[in-house]
Amino acid sequence: MHFDFLLIGQGLAGALLAHFLQKAGASVAIIDDAQRGGASVEAAGLINPITGRRFAKSWRIDELIPFAEHTYAELEAQFQQPFFQYRPIIRALFSAKEDNDWVARAGESFFSKYLKEASDEGPLRGFIQPAYGFGQIEGSAQVEVAALLSAFSARSKQEGRLIQANFDHSKLILEKGKARYETLLADRVVFCEGYGLHKNPFFNYLPMEGNKGEVLLVRIPGFPREVIFKHKVFIAPFGGDLFWIGASYLREFTDELPSAGERERMENHLRRALKTPFTVVDHRAAIRPTVSDRRPLLGLHPEYPQLAVFNGLGTKGSSLAPFWGAHFADVLLQGVPLDPEVDIRRFRNN
Ligand SMILES: Cc1cc2nc3c(=O)[nH]c(=O)nc-3n(C[C@H](O)[C@H](O)[C@H](O)COP(=O)(O)OP(=O)(O)OC[C@H]3O[C@@H](n4cnc5c(N)ncnc54)[C@H](O)[C@@H]3O)c2cc1C
Incomplete structure (x- = not known):
């Protein structure tokens, strides 16, 4: 079976990236190990513009909140279920x-x-x-993350695009411009494994702290x-x-x-x-999945351009996943330049 994209992991990162890739017409398969859990299903889904003891304004929050509201509204319309609520x-x-x-x-x-x-x-x-x-x-809000991901999984499973299993990196075969995994062939594999990234042999050079x-x-x-x-x-x-x-x-x-x-x-x-x-x-x-500089991790592998990563959402997946999922879909499909603040090229692979 051939897909444009194979995503590994279906937490907030994988689900939101899949949403934007599919919206733009790309075919997407997902491998997610439901047994493993993950950060998203334990989150309260809070979007809090003012954080910490010093009452600091969250990074890029003025752009993130309206974008998140719009995206979750799109998903609410698709699934006919409420996911996003402004809550003081x-x-x-x-x-x-x-x-x-x-x-x-x-x-x-x-x-x-x-x-x-x-x-x-x-x-x-x-x-x-x-x-x-x-x-x-x-301007603070709450996202029903577990309900959203469960609706997302049910639909992907029904459409035959979700494989609920562990992904074994050693079985990935890189061919010219493509990647093969068991019976699946994909133009690109995007790793959205949350903290699981530290076991990923292609991207574990990135400074994920956890x-x-x-x-x-x-x-x-x-x-x-x-x-x-x-x-x-x-x-x-x-x-x-x-x-x-x-x-x-x-x-x-x-x-x-x-x-x-x-x-x-x-x-x-x-x-x-x-x-x-x-x-x-x-x-x-x-x-x-926290990163040393507290910024998301987006980008292509420096040696294998058919491999990409979308991770590092840290403590703020509910607000970051929509905005950066949309941006990364534009990068992958339309060649839009990657925002340098989140580009993994800020870290060296050596
Ligand atoms: C207790 C807690 C509370 C939080 N509260 C909030 C909050 O209120 N608001 C907020 O915005 N954020 C919150 N967060 C942070 C938020 O949960 C994360 O930013 C976000 O969930 C990260 O999403 P992700 O998709 O990158 O990772 P994850 O949700 O961890 O998803 C990764 C997925 O990849 C799968 N996977 C990994 N490796 C493999 C493999 N080899 N094979 C197959 N599948 C694999 C896992 O099973 C998982 O489903 C909280 C986190 C925690 C832990």
């Missing part, structure tokens, strides 16, 4: 300094679109503990679902009647499994944040 973030402020910094930022035009002063805890009143103050982030995230899924009876709460952890609505609590950021890790220590730490944070009781129903972990 109410952020607890813990000191006079934080409160002052927030108010000062809210007054700057560079931030004012996203960062608002909040007089109180709004709809969360009665559910959360008092804080020094509260701020509100607007960052382990652990999350709790909990029930909090009556807790509002129309906002996201940021205390020491995020509390975000999740599937069914669950809430997503997380996530930890661990640069040092020895496995991909949930740990008793992180569970205790997150439960303690939750106890300090909430006035109301909660029940933990699940505890999960995955590795984020």
Whole structure:
């Protein structure tokens, strides 16, 4: 069977790239190992324009959010299912300094679109503990990543374009201008393996660091679902009647499994944040595909142009995958120059 593209991995990177390649008329097959999990299915899908202790504006967020909204709307229309929702973030402020910094930022035009002063805890009143103050982030959103990927897999499987299996790099045969894998022949193979990249013999020279995230899924009876709460952890609505609590950021890790220590730490944070009781129903972990310079990894292999990589979405796959998936499809199909900020040629292969 011959395809224009064979994608390895169907997390946010693989799914969004496939969407744009197919939209432009290319044929796409995907190999994804469902057993392996991945970062996307554990994500809350938060798109947060203002992050960190210094309330920094996320990289290129003014372009990323409208593009993401438009792309997820296209996918919602295709699958007849909601995936994207604007949802304000109410952020607890813990000191006079934080409160002052927030108010000062809210007054700057560079931030004012996203960062608002909040007089109180709004709809969360009665559910959360008092804080020094509260701020509100607007323009933030949440993507139902697991639902999107499951709809995507079901359709690709039905169309006979998804192979749910492990991809064995040693079985890839590179021919002139093409690549062969078992019964599949493709003009290009694009690796979208998330943290799995570190085992990819063609691209493991790229500086993928990896960052382990652990999350709790909990029930909090009556807790509002129309906002996201940021205390020491995020509390975000999740599937069914669950809430997503997380996530930890661990640069040092020895496995991909949930740990008793992180569970205790997150439960303690939750106890300090909430006035109301909660029940933990699940505890999960995955590795984020983070890169040393915190920028995505897009590009062609320096020796084998039939091999390409789309990775490095780090902590922000929900906002980055649509924009960079569309850009990479333009690069691969129309020869548009690759944006140097994300081009893997910034790293040497030696
Ligand atoms: C706990 C946690 C919370 C997060 N929360 C958010 C959030 O709120 N907002 C946000 O924007 N981002 C969040 N992220 C980050 C986000 O999940 C990532 O940026 C994004 O999922 C990366 O997508 P990806 O497709 O590159 O990788 P992945 O989702 O890991 O997908 C890679 C896929 O490749 C497959 N694969 C790998 N190797 C092989 C192989 N050899 N053969 C076959 N298949 C293979 C895997 O099975 C997997 O399906 C979070 C991450 C974690 C871990």
